[in-house]
Amino acid sequence: MSESATGSRVRQDVITESETERATRLVSRVSAIFGERVVGQDSLRVALISTMLAGGHVLLESVPGLAKTTAAQTLAGAVSGTFHRIQCTPDLMPNDIVGTQIFNYATNEFSTQLGPVHANFVLLDEINRSSAKTQSAMLEAMQEKQTSIGGEVYPLPRPFMVLATQNPIEEEGTYVLPEAQMDRFLMKEVLTYPTPNEEVEILELTSAGAFEDPIEHQPITLDDVQFLQGLVSRVYVDLSIKQYIVALINTTRGGGPRPLPNFHQHVRVGASPRGGIALMRVAQAVALQEGRTYVVPDDVKKLRHPVLRHRLVRTYDALANNVAPESLVDAVFATVPTP
Structure with missing residues (x-):
């Protein structure tokens, strides 16, 4: 490659001031929406937004009741993305996540029914309650960004992000997530209890019905998310x-x-x-x-x-x-x- 071509590529990759300002505005809107629904949990907010911008997946570990599901739903709503929640159980099968083919007796043909993994944001609740076979199917979808049903390949939506949760205090009926599979997650965030002041604020907002009010800030779009992800790779x-x-x-x-x-x-x-x-x-x-x-x-x-x-x-x-x-x-x- 010639020197002029190299220089052109470098100049093209430089992030402009207008792009930086747009990115700041978009991230601020997502953070503001997150703050409307989740009290405290600043480290969780930073971890989720950073994971989304980096195009990865996150593993959340905490005892029940620390707003993991609320945080996942809020993040999806903040970027106008589709959201599916999958409750993992020992009898959950890979087809329950990926999808399956259904035979239509009226037409004598198979039709494909896509599974809940086909969404922009997928919450895998208590991933360590699912069997190793089901865990592997989900992790394959995370890695390949596609699923295979009946020999046909179906790409997953873009952006695509998995938020998996696991409960550290329960052992009965759980399957340990192997280290090699945990390595597929960009981050593992461990949630802690809110401070007493934050917990009082949660009770106050619940009493006032504030969590049921419409979101005040305008959500960003999926195109905005892809713009931010492209910008991250150019930092x-x-x-x-x-x-x-x-x-x-x-x-x-x-x-x-x-x-x-x-x-x-x-x-x-x-x-x-x-x-x-x-x-x-x-x-x-x-x-x-x-x-x-x-x-x-x-x-x-x-x-x-x-x-x-x-x-x-x-x-x-x-x-x-x-x-x-x-x-x-x-x-x-x-x-x-x-x-």
């Missing part, structure tokens, strides 16, 4: 930032520029290259939300826990001693020099 990532991310990922494997002593006693398997890609994509999404067209180290650090907590396979000793994955991630970030 500039300097070579030094990429080297920083690679150093972080290698440190989780026991290597890196400054290997952590005895780290292998806590972590059996570190993050894969997919973890590095996730760190970079999420950092680009964070930078865009901050109104910047380039990534800084703080963008990489901001969502380090949701991006990496489910990618570190802890040893039995670490599990027995209740060593939190977040503390291991912090140790990695503390030892790797910031560019």
